[in-house]
Amino acid sequence: MPQAPLDDADKRLLRQLQRDARISTQDLADRAGLSASPAWRRVKRMEDAGLIRKHVAMLDPKRLGLSAVAYVHVSLLDHSEPTMARFDDFVQHQDQVVECASITGSDDYLLKVYARDPEDLERFIMRKLLALGIVRSSTTNFVLRQTKYTTELPLD
Structure with missing residues (x-):
C-alpha cells in the first residue's frame, strides 16, 4: 500500500518515537523542532494512517x-x-x-x-x-x- 511521502518534521517525530514511545508530547515536539499541538496532530495522523501501528515496551529477554x-x-x-x-x-x-x-x-x-x-x-x-x-x-x-x-x- 503506497504511503504519502513523509516530510522532515514527520521523520524527526518518528525517529524520536522509535527511540522512546513514552516520551511526552512536549518533549517530543521540542526534540522535533515543533510546538506541541502540531506535533500531536502529526503523530495522530500517522497513527490513523497505520504508519504507527502500536507503542510497545522492549523487555530484556x-x-x-x-x-x-x-x-x-x-x-x-x-x-x-x-x-x-x-x-x-x-x-x-x-x-x-x-x-x-x-x-x-x-x-x-x-x-x-x-x-x-x-x-x-x-x-x-x-x-x-x-x-x-x-x-x-x-x-x-x-x-x-x-x-x-x-x-x-x-x-x-
Missing part, C-alpha cells in the same frame, strides 16, 4: 530467563494452501516464536525463537514444530552473541 535465542530454518513437506495455513496458524499461537518470515531459497520459513535454555528449545522443536507432521526439515542456528538489536527502521 535474559532478565526474563530467556537465555537461548535461535534462528530456525523450516522447510515444509509441500506448499499447498492447507499446509501453509496450518503452519502460519501454528506460528501465530507460539509465544516462543517472535518473528516468522516466508523466505526465498532452499527453506520456506525463518523463525526467531526464544527459549529458557537449549533443552527448552529442543522441546519446542521436537514436541511442537516437528510434531506438526508438515515439516520436511529444520535447521537451527543458535545466537552466540548479539552485536546489534534495534527495532528502529531507517527513515532516510
Whole structure:
C-alpha cells in the first residue's frame, strides 16, 4: 500500500518515537523542532494512517530467563494452501516464536525463537514444530552473541 511521502518534521517525530514511545508530547515536539499541538496532530495522523501501528515496551529477554535465542530454518513437506495455513496458524499461537518470515531459497520459513535454555528449545522443536507432521526439515542456528538489536527502521 503506497504511503504519502513523509516530510522532515514527520521523520524527526518518528525517529524520536522509535527511540522512546513514552516520551511526552512536549518533549517530543521540542526534540522535533515543533510546538506541541502540531506535533500531536502529526503523530495522530500517522497513527490513523497505520504508519504507527502500536507503542510497545522492549523487555530484556535474559532478565526474563530467556537465555537461548535461535534462528530456525523450516522447510515444509509441500506448499499447498492447507499446509501453509496450518503452519502460519501454528506460528501465530507460539509465544516462543517472535518473528516468522516466508523466505526465498532452499527453506520456506525463518523463525526467531526464544527459549529458557537449549533443552527448552529442543522441546519446542521436537514436541511442537516437528510434531506438526508438515515439516520436511529444520535447521537451527543458535545466537552466540548479539552485536546489534534495534527495532528502529531507517527513515532516510
